[in-house]
Amino acid sequence: MLEYKDFDPGKKAFVFELDNVIYPEKDYLLQVYYLFSNFIEFTEGVPSSAELTSFFKTAYEHHGAVEIFDKAKEAFNIDEKYRLNFDRLHYSAILPLKLLMYKEVLKLMQEIIVDRKQLFLITNGKPEIQLNKIRQLEWNGLEKYLRVFYAEEIKLKPEPDVLTYILKDNNLVRKEVVIIGATQTDEDFAASCGVDYVNVDDFL
Template sequence: MENKNIGEIALDKEVYAFELDDVLFPKQDYLLQVYYLFGSFYEFTEGTVKANDLANFMKKVYLYHGEEKAFDAAKEVFGIEEKYRENLERLKANAQLPLRLELFTNVKAELNKLFEANKQVAILTEGNPVEQLNKLKFIDWDILTPYKEQIKIYFVDELLHQKIDIIPYLAQEFSVLEDSLLVLD
């Protein structure tokens, strides 16, 4: 699978910062596994709905209406109590995924090219930091495994909460000029 938004990356910058979701890997690969786990949890807990039925329904809602609608639609159709929203949110943050998350093929090749050229790579990601770290834990880095410890992780929401201007902050962190940074999101 290829990320059509990321073409060949020029090697004219010193630091390359990537978003996680839908840039390094398809976010839906994570969410669909979470929906399956939620369905299994709900079936085990309540016994009223089959896990696959609930997971497939949530998948369809997600694909056609977005992540924010998946629980509400399932709640309405399957009569799920509101108290289970917290369980879904907890799973999204801490899920033990059954399958690894695969990087987009072309992104993996571009990252490899960047590392071989001794470029600095960061992940600059939005969203719940616990959830984003959990996603990172399940990525199959494949040929990039030797480099993964070199990747620095930054959380946009935390930086903004601290009223930190992101680009100047990254430039300072990496000791480069601002125009030596490229953010891919």
């Protein structure tokens, strides 16, 4: 398992994605599904919140979030008009529980800060949704040192534009940067930028 001490000491900046890199995205989505299930039970009476929440959890674990509303709609005959409420919750949900960082990533980030290196977050997700997640994440004080960039506002990864902007704005060169991600997009992003890449699984 990798640790901070394994990095080249010449690295000056560490770039993270948000979902499934800093915290598990399912912790956000399952709470969104729980809130929606409560809304449906309160509004329609059926299905019960517990039943619908359980369905969402199973569907997500087996197939992910893609078209999950449609699956629930078909299984429980949920009115199409509630799709708007479902989508809106992803942007505005106030979660019952704080989102918690992977403990290994928390330790890594703390060590980066103690060593006076720079922390960046570049996320490909919808800015409004990602901001809602960031606000409800327990950062343990790291938020003061983290600079956040929404790739959609410049150009989505794996295009290198957002990192090119960061390099120029912070007087960094490519060999001083490492990208930590979880997906093929993150790996392709690092390749297109010409910087080192590490998969977060190497720390977990």
